[in-house]
Amino acid sequence: PLFTDVFPLHKIFHLWDKLILGDHSYPLFIGIAILKQLKSTLLKSGFNECILLFSDLPDIVMETCVNDSESMYQFTPKSVTYRKFALHEEEPGEFDLKYSDDDHGEVQAELYPRLSVYDLIRLL
Incomplete structure (x- = not known):
């Protein structure tokens, strides 16, 4: 299931609502919104640290992620x-x-x- 292996269940309910209502391109915008939140950490980290970061994502602000992905989806x-x-x-x-x-x-x-x-x- 989408994102259940990296986010706690209580965080992904809002995400799933958008995924169910969006089309095939919506997961792309969610991924971009996550990268946007992690940008500074990713730029400071090496390859191995980035891989570890993605296997256990830190505290992503899910509301920001959903809002950013929705905004990008609407304007693209x-x-x-x-x-x-x-x-x-x-x-x-x-x-x-x-x-x-x-x-x-x-x-x-x-x-x-x-x-x-x-x-x-x-x-x-």
């Missing part, structure tokens, strides 16, 4: 976190992202994520 265009093989509830044409199996190397070489026309119009 959906096409940026698009996953080709995820279960999609949107209409196929909404994202207008065309990925073929031959594009794999090209996509990895890109410096910025692909943005759908739909999201571009919403941003303008």
Whole structure:
């Protein structure tokens, strides 16, 4: 189960509420929110200390984690976190992202994520 091995049960109930209501990209934002809280500790630590830190996370302020992840989720265009093989509830044409199996190397070489026309119009 998601995050149960690193957080006490009383802390992850709020997290699970958001995970159940969010889409496939929401765990990414939770991970980023956790990294954001641990940033200063991670930057001061070596590799081995970082691995130990992630195996037994210190006191993460779960309310801050949930709020930060929700904020990032709301403001990030959906096409940026698009996953080709995820279960999609949107209409196929909404994202207008065309990925073929031959594009794999090209996509990895890109410096910025692909943005759908739909999201571009919403941003303008």
